[in-house]
Structures are given as C-alpha cells and as structure tokens.
Amino acid sequence: MRNKEEITYKQLSKFQRALMIFLSGAGSGIIYVPVYLKNVFYEPLLVGLNVSNAQLGFLTGMYGIMATILYIPCGIVADKFRIRTLAAGGFISTAAVVLWYSFLPSYAILVLIFALLAVTTILIFWGCRYKLLRFSGSERDYPLIVGISYALYGLGGLVINAATLSVFNSTPDYRTGVQISLIFLAIVILVLGIVSWIAIPKFKGEIVTDPDKKFNVNEFLQALKTPGVWLASTTLFFVMIVYMGMNYTTPYLTNVFLAPLTLVSIVGMIRYYGIAIVASPLMGSLAKKVGSPSKVTFIAMAASALCVGGYLILPTTATFLTMAIIITLLLGFVANGAYGVASSLLTETHVPAHIFGAATGLLSVIGFLPESFMAQIFGTFIDNYANTGYNYIFICLLVSALIAMVFCVITLRYVKKHKGENGDPVPVEENTRESL
Template identity: 25%
Template sequence: MQKIFGGKFNGIREDDIISEVKLKKYRWIIYLLLSFSFLIAFFHRYAIGVVSNLLAGDLNLTATQLGMLSSLYFYAYGILQVPVGIGTDKFGVRKLTTGGMISIGLGSLLFALARGALTIYAGRLLIGIGSAVFFISTIKTISVWFPPEEYTKLLGWTSLIGNLGALLAAAPFSLLLSLLDWRSSYFLFAGISALMAFFIWYYVRDNPRQLGLEPEYAVEEEERNLKRIIIDMKKIIRSSQFWQYFFIAMVILGSFMSLSGMWLVPYLTHIYEFSRNFAAALVMVITGGMLIGSAFLGRVEDRMESRVRMIRTAVIINILAWIYIVIIEQGNPSFLILMIILFILGGVGVFPMTSFANIKKMFPRLKGSATGLMNISPFLGTIIFNTLIGWRLDTTWQGEFIEDSRLYTLQGYQQGFIIILMFLILALAASLRLKKIK
C-alpha cells in the first residue's frame, strides 16, 4: 500500500494514476454535455413538423410560410458549417457551444412570444444558428479528449444520441403538446437551454491541458485560417466528382429531412385523416429505418464492396419507391405499404453518408474543408424541398380548413412528391458518373 500511495507503483507515479482517472471521468462529463446538446439541436430540427398545424392556426401561416419557417433552421445550419469549423480552432469549443446554447434559448423564447411571422422567423433562425455548432464541436472534443481508437465508436454514439432527439420530436413532443400548449412548451425549452448553457460554461474545457491533465496519446490540433480555407475551397469547387456527390446527398438526405421534419405529419393528417399525435408517432417509422440502416452501414459496405454502389442502390430504391407512391398509387398508397416504404427509405437514406469517406480520400490534404462544404448538401436539399412542396400545396389549395389550419389536397401532395422524383432521376444520372475510389 505504501508503494501505491508513497509515490510509485510498478514504475508508475501516483500523480499519473490520479491524472489518468480524472481525465477519463472528466472527458465523459464533457462528451455527455455536448452530445445531449446535439440531441437538443436535433430535436428542434424536427419538432417544427409536429407543431406546424398549431402554428398555422394560431399565427395564420400558409404552407409556403411554414416551409420557410422550417427552412430557416437549415439556412443557418448549412451556411455556418465551415465557419463553425474555423471557430472551434480559433475560439475554442467552450465559448462556441455556450454561445450556441444561449442562441437556442433566445430563439425558443422568441418562438414562445411570437405573435406574427417575423418574430417566429427570428426565433427559428436563432435556434438554427445555435444548433449549427454542436456536431462539429462534439467531433472536435472527441478528437482532443479521447484516444484515436475510440473516435469511430463515439462518432456512432453521437449520431445515435442526435437521432434520439428526432424521436423525441415525434410522438413524445406531440404528447407534451397535449399537456402544454405550444407556447408553454417553448418557454420550457428556453429554460432547459439556459440551464445547459450554464453547465457547458462551467464544465467544458477545450483540451485536457486547461485542467493540468496530460493525456498519454498525442493530440493533433489544427490551426485554421480564412486564407487556407479559401485556397482549399477553390480546389474543391473545380472538382465535378465532388459536386456529383454533393447533389446526390442533397437530394436523398434533403428529401428525407424535409419529409420527416416538415411534411409527413400534415400529409398523414390531411390524406389519411389521422390525429396529430398518431401521425407524429408514425414519423418514428422513417427515423427507425434510419437507425437500423446506420447500425448495419458497415456490414452493407463490406457486402457491396463499394461505396459508389451503395449510393447508386440508394438512389434506385428511392426512385422505385416514389414511382410507386406518386404514379402507381397516385399519392395515396395503403397505410401498411406506406409504412414499409418509409422504413425502407429511412434505411437506405443513410447510404449517401458514405460520400463523406470518399470525399476525404479525394481531398486528403484539405483537412476537413471538403467535409465541411459537403455537410451543407442535406440542409440545402431540405430548403429546396420544403419550399417547392409548400409552393405546390399552396397552389392547389381549395380554401378548406381543418382546426383553423389549411387542409391541403391529395393533388398538392402528389405534385410535391413528383418534384422529389424528378430530382432523384437527376441524382441517378449523377451517380452513374461517380468513379470508384480505392
């Protein structure tokens, strides 16, 4: 015992043992705080679909305005991906994530107080700005605080935790809206965000050395600057292969996020006459498919032996699914078939995520710039599909209301879904031009 507490044990200093134990405990506190913050950001991404009918009724919003409201999150999130990457290096994760959570809290507060479109737009935009920092910050934290061999595992856990936020934004949020009105709910979210901002500022540190801890593994930290980013972007912009990957991810991931985050709940309530609570619960089907697809993504890649083949397969399955929905069944398939299709779309919807691995191989010296730009694609796609589907719904609206919100027609949804199909055909053409990367 004296050897343990007297200075050394088997050649290891007591201070080193204490330091390692402290490091292991503290890094999990930081990781859990940031990953839970990412869950909150993910929740806000999709919660708008559940509350959309209530907002339309209380604030007299059209489908186009609802589409814009949902898209503001994605405008902010997508545009800020590259600047956030620079900010984590320049200002540190602690400052960036504290500010991000404060922004989410202020946005939630404005949301709760809104009496018109402009105020609720501002609230949604602030929520999007704050949410934009957490994925990159969490990944940066994993790189700095954890040994390299744990990176992939924690990346998967981060994705899983984030998607739990999407699940909470479905049936559980709808249940909350049965207990509280939507304004009270967003007041609650503002309070949670304020509490999280305090904990982040109090606990999160940018690296172990700020606590006097020295990890046994090497920590590689990049110092980025605007000039380097611009040079890198010029190289990426000239690559046709990059833009083909970008377009495919934009179409598949963007249409998936637009459906699950905005239009699926209204579609199920208007066409199938389900209650909002039941329709919100059904959104979990497509999210569940995505979680299963994520879990088996590595195995599928091993079987298919090609990421390009996976991407093409995802495009083809999406095309066949939408042909069945909008052409064969005229936008109104049977409920059971629709659920099966949504589950399958969720499962293959994660396949384009393998694009990020190929992009990194294509630009090995660009140190994340290509990945940051690529990460804009799903959010741009969501904006496009939210806007275009909302436009078709408003154009075909026949003046009917349900619970003080507009009741849209089957024709409108069918035309909106045909837009997705048209983009998918273009994505198939792009996928056929992808080159296999070894």
Template identity: 30%
Template sequence: MTTQSKAKWLRFLVLILGGGTIYKLANLKDAFYVPIQQYMGLSHTELGTLLSANAIIATALFVVGGYLADRFDTRKLIPLGLIGTGSLGLYLATFPGFDKLLIVFCLLAVCADCIYWPALLKAVRNLGEDNEQGRMFGFLEGGRGIVDTLVAFSALGVFVAMGSGEAGLKSAIVFYSLVDIIAGIVTWFLLRDNKAAPVVKKEASLSGMSGLLEAIRIPGIWLVSFNVFMVYIVYCGLTYFIPYLKDIYELPVALVGAYGIINQYFLKILGGPAGGFMADKYFKSPSRYMKWAFLALLPIMALIMLVPKGGHFIYIGMAATLSFALIVFTMRGVFWAPMSEVGIPQRITGSAFGIACLIGYAPGMFAYVIYGSILDHFPGQQGYNYVFSLMSLLALIGFMVCGLLHRAVRKNIATVQHTALAQA
C-alpha cells in the same frame, strides 16, 4: 474505469444531450407540422420559407463558426449556443407574427449552427485520444439519434397531456426550450477542454486558399457534392409525408406527431448503421450502394401514390412512406464515404468537405419553399401527387449522378492499382 475516464464519458453524455436537443426548435415541423399550421397560422409556403431562411443563415455562417471554435473556449461557446436557443424558444412559444418568426429562425441558426455546432465537434475531438476519434464521433451520431427520439416523444407527451391544442403546442415548445437551457447550464459546469488542439506541422499544412483551389480542380469532389445534393433534396421531401397522412389518411394529430418523430429521428438510428453495413458487406462500395438505393426509391414511391386512400388503408400508407424514408436515411449514413473512394488527398480534406457541404446541403435553402408552394397552389391529393412525382424525378437524376460517381470511383481504383503494379 478510472475517475478521469468516468468524468470524460459524463462530459460526453452532456454533449450528446445538447447535440440531440439544440435543433428541435428549428425543426418543430418534424413532430408538430400540423399543429404549427393550425395554431400559428402558417401556410406550407410560409413554413417552408422559415426553414429555408434558417438554412441560408446556417450555410452562410458555417465558416464563421469554425473560426469562433478555434478562437474561443468551447466551454463558453456551447452553453451560449444552448441557452441562446432555449431563450429564443421561450419567445417562440408566444406565437409571434410571421415577420418576427423569420427573425427567430435566423437567430436559431446563429445559435445552433454558428456558435454551437463547430464548438461541439471540437469538444468531442478534444475529449478523445487520436485512436478514439472514430468511436467518439460514431457514438455522438448514434447518441444524438437516441436523444432526438426520447426528447421528441417527451415533447409529444407534453403536447397530448395539455390537450393536443394551442396550449399543448406552446407547452411542447417551452419543454424543448427548458431542455436546451438546462443542458447549457450543466455543460458550463461539467465541460472542460482536457487537451490542447493538435499542432499541425508546418511542412504538412496548406493555406486555406491553396487547399481550396486544389480541391476545386478534382472532379471527384464535384461528383460527391452533387450526389449529396440529390440525397438531401429527396430527404427534404420526407417532411411532407407528415401532413400527407393527416390530410389524405385522416391520421389523428397526436399520431401524426408520433409518425413524424419516427420518420425524422428513429429511422436515423437504424438507417446509418444499416447503410454502412450494406455498403461495405454486400455492395463493397458506398457509391455503388447509393446508386441502386436511388433506383429502389422509385417503385416504393409508386406504391405510395397507388395505395388506396382513406382511414382503412392508413397502416399500408404508413409502412410505405416509412420504407421510403428508411432507404433515404441509409443513404444519408454513407453519402460522405465516397470522399475516400474518389481519392481526395488527406491534406485537403477540410477544403473538400467545405465545398461538399456548401453544395450538398444547399437544398435546405430552397427545397422546402418549392415543396410547400406546390401544396399551397394545388391543395389535396393533386398537390401531393406533384410533390411525390418531383421526388421520384429527383431520385432518378440521383441514380444517374451516382452512376457517374461510381464510374469515377472505379476509374480511380484502376489507376491506383496500375500505379501500384508499375512501382512493384
């Protein structure tokens, strides 16, 4: 391996470090849902409101972030996003009131989703040659999952070492913050843009508005978008398996944190590759795989709701909820793949993804508030039964939406084959 190649992969590892840590503060609920409620005095609804506010700002500023990434040097934007996030985390560790927390979570979205994320994607693209793009982005997602898990378990270790109480939670937040700041500083010194952005041929380019208008007129885009919407709104419900195990199965707080890390991070490492393998090898179609995966969620959720409650059945409860979550993560791993199946033209890919992201990720703006409000209004098992029943209903709707998507895919394939035969 040449010196230049070693330098490239070193920079790539630095990018993975930042990408695997920058969202930890905005997603503290993944490992510390119960301690946050206990020591920051937040209800389910208030915590859901913070998550929704973060998602709203992130969605609103996504286009702005893309502009900034094209306008300014990624070597400046990436450290700025990381250090800004870490600084907000240090303030978060003082446990400010709800009104100030709302501002902090909005600013976390500015730093992570507007300043950092588009710049990260551009930096990864610039690190690799054209024939390396698939590997680079594949390694990025897999690497982020590994860093997610390692950093989160390290923070949980800090929490336990400091007594698993208020001091432990503050220390864990400070740990996340310092990792972000250190990653930002290291990135500043190691990251360099090693090639210029590709030049787009004039005859192959479309204006943003004309590409958007063309994309809007393609029915397949809407089916893909609503399919992503249904996967994501069910995914948001996975968060509530964490307090469920604590409240109903009496799982210790530290073990609840470990479960949350596995539920939200480790399954990402397994789910993405597993979903892709099954979609390609066994179902021969991502849309067909997701259709039946939605249906498979229903009996597993029924099992979750029917398993006897209490500490004696904790391992059955954990296995059932993790099985449900794993299927959801396999779907997340392939829910963008139908873009090619429905025949989206390559020249409007950006516009298509813009529409799909806006619709598909929309549940992040309201799902947590809905789920949290249900749990606050109906404490105990009754509230969880309502939440899990709602998730089952949404999975059933997802099955129907994905059925329509798969029908559109088959129609597009038939059209392409007919056209090919006519031209032969």
C-alpha cells in the same frame, strides 16, 4: 472550484467521457428539434403560428440559407474558441431564442428567429460538436465514438419529441400546445448549456495557433477543381431533397388519410429519429463491407424511388392507411441511411488529405443547399393544389432519387478509372446535422 488546468482525453474519467459523448450526440438531437419541429408537429404549427404551408416552409428555408452561409466560418470559430465555451454558448443562446419563439410572434419576427437559430446552432454549436467527440478519446476510438454519438442523436431526438408530444397532448388547443412545448424545449436546452459549462474541461491543443492550420483560400480553390468533391456534393444535394421530402409524409398521412394526430406524431418520431438510430450505422457498416459508399447510396435511392412511386399509385382510402405507414417507415429508413452515407463519397473518390477540410466545407454548402428553398417549394405545392400537391412532392422526390442514382454510377466509373492515382482514402467525419 473548477480545475483550470488543460488536460488530454487520457485524464478524463469514464463518466466525463460518456457525458461529453452524450452532449454531442443526444445534445445535437435536442438542440435542432425546435428548428425541425414541423417534421413531427406539422399541422399544430400551421395553426399555432397562423401561417401558410409556404410560409412554414420558408422558415426552415431561411434557416437553411443562413446555415449554408455559416458552414465554412463555423469551422474557423471552432478553432478559435474553447469547446466548453461554444457548447455552453450554443445551447444557452439557442434556449434564449426558442423562449422568444414560444411567444408566437408575427411572421416577420419568426423569420428573424429562424435566422438567429442558424447563428446559435450552426456558427456557434455545429463546429464544436465533432471537436467535442475528437477530444473525448483517441483517434483509434474515434469511429466508435462517432457511431455511439449518432445512436444517441436519434435516441435524444426520439425521447425529447416523445416528451414534447406528452406536453402537447396535455394542452387544450394547438396554439397553447405549441407555446408550452417550445417553453419545455427551451428549458431542456438551457439545462444542457449549464451542464456543458460545468462538465467540459479545458483541453490541450483545442485552440489552433499554428498559422498553417488556419483558413486557406487556396485549399478551397483546389477543392473546387477536384471532381470527387463535385460528385459527392451533387449526390448529397439530390439525396438531401429526398431526405427533406420524406418529412412531408407526416402531413400527408393527416390530410389525405385522415390519420389521428397522435398516431401521425408517433410515426413521424419513429421515421425521423427512431430509425436514424439504426439506419445510418447499418448503411455505414454495409458501405465499409462492400468498400463503396456510392453503391450503398445507389441501392438506398433505388429503394426510395420505389417507396415514393408506391405513394403515387396507392389508393388514398382509410383501408390503405397501414400500407401508407409501412411505406413511410421504409422511406425513412433508406433516406436516413443514404443521408448518413452520401458524404463518404469524398473518401471513395480519394479527395487529397491536404484539402479535405475545405472539401467537407464545400460538401456542406452544396449538399445542404436544398434546405434553402425546397421546403418553400413543397409548401407552395400544398397551398396551391391542396392534397394533389403531395403527388407533385412525390414526383420531385422520385426524380431526385433517380438523378442521385445517376451520379452514383458516374462516381463508380470515376473511381474505377482513377483507381490508385491519389493514394488511400482519407477518413471522413459524417457532415450531417440530423444524422446526422
């Protein structure tokens, strides 16, 4: 019978602690796979769902719109319910929606499904992900735990996508492959939910009862007036466009270079998940060493601009397929790294501790806003201009990378001008989903 007594992290066994970190890290890498399946299986989804590029983009756009709305209330929910309730509820409800998704319903129902996936993965699960890590160990160990979690995130996504690819390749056609793959993902996510309910204990202090720690509108108003919040959020906004746009290198390799689906899927998995295992931790360590996340973000965006510029001048013949793959992986590395580091501009600009929760909420709303509309814009480019549409996508990424670099420079000047005014920086939890 389950022990109903509330405990602290000191009473966790090594296995329990490892399992909780796994559920937060690898579990996050798995629960979001159905939402972003197009990042690896773009062409099969187009055929399997019988939708256009713009419609496929709008599905993730709908998810992004709902996620943007739910980022702030998800933190309130996380403070009112137990971690095991939210983790198990998030996994199990997501599994149910993904199972519905596997029936490949009409486009209108698909839009509803992606909206519901935002409710299950953001409102229910997102807030408890970091809380699960917070209660897994001491505050001193937290940075190490987060680093391990990010590595497991990439590893979990890589392994589950490799398994999904294997399942997909065993099916006779794209539509059946998509359907069976989604059923497989639903089963795996359901198992994670059951394990969460059984394995996660009740913790002392996990439910907030102190009125001073509840939602405070004044904190958000003050955060809105803080320049550092806007600098970090705007930088992340343009970094996010580059991060999202790199996912279109997968159909680019398929449609322009006529690369085989299996090869493209493997490249997509390595670019999106495998590289994330090392890119974000490495960029984070570099940012810590140089003492400036904005400098590292600047360098990463400069490298991203060179990569997408390379796409624009690269001859689109089979001879240059290997070079295109190399550019794809390099872009994946620098874009993943910038995505993982950009939110740390909050600490570099010394956002005050008492509004830091509100600041991270606003960072999520503004920084992740491109998820609401960019995928549909990119899809429309491809629908209207065929393969030429990819050039328009790369131009958007090039411009976004350059603008992000400008805001990094502005941030550096702001920090230099206001050095020592606001005290020491406040540690920040990375506020990303796939790096997330």
